[in-house]
Amino acid sequence: MTGKRRPTLMDVAEAAGVSRALVSIVMRDAPGASDATRRRVQEAAQALGYRPDSRARLLRSSRTRLLGVSFSTSQPFHAEIVDAAYAAAQVRGYEIALSAVANGRPESRAVEALLDLGCEALILISPTLGEQELAGYAARIPVVSLLRDDAGESVDSVSSDDHAGIRIAVEHLTSLGHRRIAHVDGGDAVSAAQRRDAFRQEMLARGLEPWNIPGGPYEEAGMEAGKQLRDKRPTAVVAFNDRCALGVMESLRAVGLRVPEDVSVLGYDDSQFARLSYVQLSSISQDAPLLAAAAVERAIDRLEGSGPPAHLVGTPHLVLRQTTAPPSSKSQPNG
Amino acid sequence: MTGKRRPTLMDVAEAAGVSRALVSIVMRDAPGASDATRRRVQEAAQALGYRPDSRARLLRSSRTRLLGVSFSTSQPFHAEIVDAAYAAAQVRGYEIALSAVANGRPESRAVEALLDLGCEALILISPTLGEQELAGYAARIPVVSLLRDDAGESVDSVSSDDHAGIRIAVEHLTSLGHRRIAHVDGGDAVSAAQRRDAFRQEMLARGLEPWNIPGGPYEEAGMEAGKQLRDKRPTAVVAFNDRCALGVMESLRAVGLRVPEDVSVLGYDDSQFARLSYVQLSSISQDAPLLAAAAVERAIDRLEGSGPPAHLVGTPHLVLRQTTAPPSSKSQPNG
DNA sequence: TGGATTCACTAGAACGATCTAGCCATCTGA
DNA sequence: TCAGATGGCTAGATCGTTCTAGTGAATCCA
Numbered sequence: 001m002t003g004k005r006r007p008t009l010m011d012v013a014e015a016a017g018v019s020r021a022l023v024s025i026v027m028r029d030a031p032g033a034s035d036a037t038r039r040r041v042q043e044a045a046q047a048l049g050y051r052p053d054s055r056a057r058l059l060r061s062s063r064t065r066l067l068g069v070s071f072s073t074s075q076p077f078h079a080e081i082v083d084a085a086y087a088a089a090q091v092r093g094y095e096i097a098l099s100a101v102a103n104g105r106p107e108s109r110a111v112e113a114l115l116d117l118g119c120e121a122l123i124l125i126s127p128t129l130g131e132q133e134l135a136g137y138a139a140r141i142p143v144v145s146l147l148r149d150d151a152g153e154s155v156d157s158v159s160s161d162d163h164a165g166i167r168i169a170v171e172h173l174t175s176l177g178h179r180r181i182a183h184v185d186g187g188d189a190v191s192a193a194q195r196r197d198a199f200r201q202e203m204l205a206r207g208l209e210p211w212n213i214p215g216g217p218y219e220e221a222g223m224e225a226g227k228q229l230r231d232k233r234p235t236a237v238v239a240f241n242d243r244c245a246l247g248v249m250e251s252l253r254a255v256g257l258r259v260p261e262d263v264s265v266l267g268y269d270d271s272q273f274a275r276l277s278y279v280q281l282s283s284i285s286q287d288a289p290l291l292a293a294a295a296v297e298r299a300i301d302r303l304e305g306s307g308p309p310a311h312l313v314g315t316p317h318l319v320l321r322q323t324t325a326p327p328s329s330k331s332q333p334n335g
Numbered sequence: 336m337t338g339k340r341r342p343t344l345m346d347v348a349e350a351a352g353v354s355r356a357l358v359s360i361v362m363r364d365a366p367g368a369s370d371a372t373r374r375r376v377q378e379a380a381q382a383l384g385y386r387p388d389s390r391a392r393l394l395r396s397s398r399t400r401l402l403g404v405s406f407s408t409s410q411p412f413h414a415e416i417v418d419a420a421y422a423a424a425q426v427r428g429y430e431i432a433l434s435a436v437a438n439g440r441p442e443s444r445a446v447e448a449l450l451d452l453g454c455e456a457l458i459l460i461s462p463t464l465g466e467q468e469l470a471g472y473a474a475r476i477p478v479v480s481l482l483r484d485d486a487g488e489s490v491d492s493v494s495s496d497d498h499a500g501i502r503i504a505v506e507h508l509t510s511l512g513h514r515r516i517a518h519v520d521g522g523d524a525v526s527a528a529q530r531r532d533a534f535r536q537e538m539l540a541r542g543l544e545p546w547n548i549p550g551g552p553y554e555e556a557g558m559e560a561g562k563q564l565r566d567k568r569p570t571a572v573v574a575f576n577d578r579c580a581l582g583v584m585e586s587l588r589a590v591g592l593r594v595p596e597d598v599s600v601l602g603y604d605d606s607q608f609a610r611l612s613y614v615q616l617s618s619i620s621q622d623a624p625l626l627a628a629a630a631v632e633r634a635i636d637r638l639e640g641s642g643p644p645a646h647l648v649g650t651p652h653l654v655l656r657q658t659t660a661p662p663s664s665k666s667q668p669n670g
Numbered sequence: 671t672g673g674a675t676t677c678a679c680t681a682g683a684a685c686g687a688t689c690t691a692g693c694c695a696t697c698t699g700a
Numbered sequence: 701t702c703a704g705a706t707g708g709c710t711a712g713a714t715c716g717t718t719c720t721a722g723t724g725a726a727t728c729c730a
Binding site: 006051052054055058059073074082083087090099100102105112113115116117118140219223247272276277278 | 341386387388389390391393394408409411414415417418419421422425430433434435437438439440447448450451452453475553554555558581582585607611612613
C-alpha cells in the first residue's frame with residue numbers, strides 16, 4: 001500500500017558516493033563541502049525524492065528552530081494572527097508548530113503538546129492560564145503572551161495600547177464635531193476596564209462628559225445597551241469591539257435611526273465583521289498581524305540571547321469606513 | 336535561564352532503580368512489568384516531572400499515531416472542524432498535528448510539513464490541490480478529503496450531500512406554502528453547480544418553476560443578486576450559503592422589504608454568521624463537526640487496515656431560526 | 671623546506687525513545 | 701528430577717538525523 005519506505009540520508013549518501021555526514025552538510029547548506037560535490041549530492045537527493053525527516057532532525061539538533069503557537073478554534077481572529085506568524089517566522093528561518101485550544105482540550109494540553117514537540121519558545125495568543133502556570137512554563141523556555149499584557153513579569157508580552165486606541169477614537173469623533181459621545185463598554189471582558197478608563201480620561205481631558213454604558217463583547221450586549229441610547233441620544237458611540245458595535249447599530253436601526261446620519265458608530269478590532277461589505281464599520285485596528293510579527297521577533301530575540309522578558313506595546317490606528325460622519329445639524333441640540 | 340534539561344527515560348530509570356526499557360514499558364502501559372514496579376516507576380516519573388519526548392518516540396516507533404490535518408486560516412469555518420477532529424482523534428487514541436494553509440504558504444507546503452512530522456494519514460479540509468498531486472500523496476499514506484468529493488479515486492472523501500441539502504431547503508419552503516422560490520447560486524464556487532442542479536430538479540419535481548439567479552459565495556454577490564429580486568419578487572429565496580444570504584437580506588432591506596414577513600430567506604452552512612443573534616438566519620447545516628469525526632474515523636480505519644478508499648456522504652439538516660415563515664397573503668398573487 | 675593553517679571529507683558517537691533477543695528465576699507436569 | 705513454559709526484567713541495536721573529532725591533502729608563509 002505505502003510503496004517503499006521513504007529514502008534516508010544513507011540512501012542519498014550511497015547514491016552520491018559520499019558519507020552521510022556530507023549529505024547532511026549539503027542539505028543544511030552548512031559550510032564544508034565543495035561546489036561540485038554539493039551539486040552531485042543535490043542531484044542524488046532530488047532523484048530519490050529525499051526529504052529530511054524532521055523528527056530525527058529535531059531530536060538530534062539542540063536547536064530545533066521551532067516556535068510553538070497556541071490558538072483558540074473559537075476565535076476566528078486568531079487565525080489571522082497565525083497567518084501572520086507563519087510569514088514572520090519564515091523570514092527568520094524558523095518553523096511554526098500549531099496547537100489548538102479546543103472544546104475539551106484546555107490550554108495546558110495545547111501548551112504541553114508544543115513542549116513535547118520540542119519547541120524552543122512559545123507564543124500564546126490571549127492566554128487564559130494563570131500567572132503561576134505561565135511562570136512555570138517560562139522557567140523552561142521563553143514564553144510570549146500575545147494580546148494580553150498582564151500575564152506576569154516572567155513572560156514577554158506583545159499587546160496593543162488600549163488607551164491610545166480609545167484616544168484615537170475620541171479624537172476622531174470630536175474632530176468630526178461630536179460632543180455627546182457614549183461608550184458601550186465590554187463588561188468584564190479582557191481589556192474592557194482599560195478602555196473604559198481611557199474613555200473617561202480622554203473625554204474629561206476635552207471638557208466633555210464621559211458617558212459610559214455597560215455592555216459586553218458580543219452583539220447581544222450591544223443591542224441591550226443600544227436600547228438605553230434611544231431616550232437620551234448621543235451623536236456618536238464608541239463600542240467596546242466590532243461585534244458590540246453591530247449590536248448597537250442593529251438596535252438603533254430597529255427604532256428607525258440611521259448610521260451615520262443620525263448616530264455615528266465606531267467599532268474596535270477591525271475584525272472581519274467590520275469589513276463585511278454591507279457593514280463597512282469604521283473601527284480601531286490593533287493590527288494583529290503586526291503584533292503577531294512582533295511576537296515572533298520577540299520570541300526569536302529571546303532565543304538568540306537578548307536580555308530579560310520585555311513588554312512591547314503596539315499603537316492601534318483608525319480604519320475609516322462608512323459608519324462615522326459629522327453630526328447632523330438637527331441632532332445637535334445646541335452649538 | 337532554561338533551568339536544567341528535561342528529564343529522560345534514563346533519569347527515571349536511575350531514580351527507580353530499573354532499566355530504561357522497563358520504564359518505557361510502564362510509560363506505554365505495555366505488558367511486561369509487575370504491578371509493584373509499575374507503581375514505583377510511575378512515582379519516580381511523577382517526581383521528576385518526566386514527559387516522554389514525542390520526537391524521539393515518533394522517530395523510533397513505526398506507528399506514530401499521528402494524524403495530520405491541514406486547514407485554511409482564511410476559513411473561520413475550518414476552525415470548527417479542527418475542534419471536532421481533536422475530539423474524535425482523542426477517543427481513538429490518536430494525536431493530531433496541525434498545519435495551516437496561509438498567506439504565502441500554499442497547501443503543498445502545509446501537507447509536506449505534516450509528512451515531515453511523520454503523520455500516518457492526512458485529513459485535508461476542502462483541498463484545492465489537483466487530483467494528480469493528491470494521488471501522489473495518497474500513494475504514500477492514506478489521504479482523506481473533507482468537504483470535497485471530487486478529489487479523485489485514490490483518496491478517501493467525506494463530504495455532504497448537496498442534493499439532499501437543497502431538497503430539504505425546497506421541502507421546508509414549499510411546506511410553508513411558498514411556490515415562487517428563487518435560488519441565488521454560488522457562481523463557480525465549490526459545490527455551486529451541484530446545488531444549482533439540485534434546486535432545478537427539486538423544483539421541477541414539485542411542478543414549480545426553477546428560478547435561478549447568478550450569485551457567489553460572499554455578501555457582495557448576494558446583494559447584487561438581491562437587486563434582481565425587487566421587480567419580479569419571489570416569496571422565498573434559497574441562497575448558496577449564509578454570507579450570500581446576508582447580502583440578499585441586506586439588499587431586500589434596502590428597499591424596505593422585511594424578512595421573513597415579505598420574503599423568506601434560507602442560508603446554507605449554518606455558519607457563525609447565521610448564528611449571530613441579530614441575524615438568526617435559518618440555514619442548512621452540513622454538520623461539519625460530524626463530518627470531521629467521520630473523516631478521522633475513516634483515516635484511522637484505513638490505517639488499521641480496511642480496504643480501498645471509500646467515499647462517505649453525510650446528510651445535511653435544517654436549522655430553523657427566524658428568517659423563514661409562511662408567505663404573507665398579500666405577497667401571494669394567486670393560489 | 672617544513673610547520674601551521676585551511677579545506678573537503680569521514681567515522682562514530684550522540685539524541686531519547688522503542689524493539690528484539692535473551693537471561694534468570696519460578697512454576698508446571700510427567 | 702528435569703525439560704519446557706512463563707513472567708519479570710535488561711542489554712544492546714535501532715530509528716534518521718546532527719555533531720565532534722579527526723584524517724589526509726593542498727596551500728600558505730617565513
